[in-house]
Amino acid sequence: MNGIPHAVALCRRSLVASALACAFVAAPALAQIPGNTVRLGVLTDMSGNYAGMGGKGSVIAANMAIEDCLKAECKGLKIELLSADHQNKADVAAAKAREWIDRNKVNALADLTNSAAALAIQKLALDKGVIALYSGPATTRLTNEDCSPYGFHWMFDTYSQAVGTAAALTRLGQKSWYFVTVDYAFGQSLEQDAGDVVKKLGGTVVGRIRHPLNTNDFSSYLMQAQASKAQVIGLASGGQDTVNAIKQAREFGVGNSQNQRLAALLLFLSDVHALGLKTAQGLTFADGFYWDFDERTRAFSKRFEARFSGNKPTMVQAGVYSSVYHYLKAVAASQSVDAATVAKKMREIPISDPVMRNASIRPDGRVIHDMYLFQVKTPAESKAPWDYLKLVTPIPARQAFKPLDPGACKLLKPV
Missing domain, CATH: 3.40.50.2300 (Response regulator)
Incomplete structure (x- = not known):
């Protein structure tokens, strides 16, 4: 045993252990997160057909989500962000994702614009036990015949x-x-x-x-x-x-x-x-x-615009912010980066941010919202x-x- 399960077992064995002692032992801060570090990768189209809706703006949105979570739910965590251009090629996307997972120990992938690239990532993420946060691709296959317990289709689909x-x-x-x-x-x-x-x-x-x-x-x-x-x-x-x-x-x-x-x-x-x-x-x-749309969307967009050369966010970029923030909140709440544990927590906690309205996650990974x-x-x-x-x-x-x-x-x- 290690981490929280071991600590809980110790408490159960001792009938005289105080509640305070058990609480202290059973919930060490972020005990199941190696090195207290979470690693994410934004894989998107940086220079091609879809760069305007995703691209650099998606990286900015992910950084905003990280900053906001570190001020609140994610205090004490170290969060690292990688980004790359998949060139709208499924083989390039899969190769880069595999490299990040194997070499950089990335825990989650975000944006993933381009449906062919997303479908290649879906299988890899399942095999490797990594969370995939889809804001850019549109194919409904991601939540139908190619659905995965670790895949979450965030913003829109066909x-x-x-x-x-x-x-x-x-x-x-x-x-x-x-x-x-x-x-x-x-x-x-x-x-x-x-x-x-x-x-x-x-x-x-x-x-x-x-x-x-x-x-x-x-x-x-x-x-x-x-x-x-x-x-x-x-x-x-x-x-x-x-x-x-x-x-x-x-x-x-x-x-x-x-x-x-x-x-x-x-x-x-x-x-x-x-x-x-x-x-x-x-x-x-x-x-x-x-x-x-309202005061919250305007405040969020004003922050984004100041960082992205006067551009307002698209729904893909807004979706990257929302999906990354929700993922990080689930990591903090579950004190784990294990994909199954975090995926379960993502389905349990409410989606609440400046982007989404009336949002929830279905069993197939489809995030429904207005x-x-x-x-x-x-x-x-x-x-x-x-x-x-x-x-x-x-x-x-x-x-x-x-x-x-x-x-x-x-x-x-x-x-």
Whole structure:
């Protein structure tokens, strides 16, 4: 025996031991944390398609979470943070994660933008007994067929985006859809979930076309989508791909008519900023965080902005903050970095921070919380820098995410 279990056993053997003595022996400060040190790694896209929504901003958000926890729940801990660029390559992500775990003894991995990279990390983290905190990837496989007791999908997924945007537009009568989709796990999942929502609400998917990640020229894809005569051209992509597609669609007049509109199924505040309101105005999309939501979000975002060259946080970066803070609180509360122990504690303690609203963790690792349907303001409606969005409607936590599927996630099946 060692640590707390041994101390508890000693107390049980002695009927005359005082309560104070047992309390002192049974709960030595952070006794099960080797070297009193917790190590985290932020693995993200630092220079490619998704750098704006994650990247350096995710590292800043993780550092903010560490600082806040050290002032409160994590007093007395030593917390180290590593960061790296996975270049949107699953093999690079897995190799770097393995190196961190084996050489640097990293206890948890965060951000993990890019669904292909995330799926590679999910298996590795399970095999190695490491917590994985997913804020950037969107595939629902992370909480379905590839679910893990150590994996937590924090901010959004393809289903939450489909429920927000596809459902809203279909209910408004725009029922025929054509998808322009990035051709890997994320885009395919986003297209599938959006298409399922459209069809469930009585709409139809008239066609689809897929493009490689990091596409610069969308002209042929957009022309084919326009020729479909679909009422909605759904962009099932993210990051710079979505920005490029929207810019070129505006230039070519695609999706600008009364009979056909453009819908971004995954858009970030950084994308709106890159596009500018003149180009982005009118776009409707679902998001899990907006800096100007209330006093707590504004205070958090002001701190972030001061550290990140005047940029407001995206929902990915806000999700990194929330997930890292919650993980560290669970470490402190459980006095352990053992993945099974910390995962159990993460599910037990409430999620409470400036980012999340009505949040909880399901058995499959999906963090459910309120989402919001926003519309991009016109230039005339915007009154200040970063005043980009207006709330259309909130989406309550239990409606925003795909219901538990006992047949999909092995964690929910009887042993």
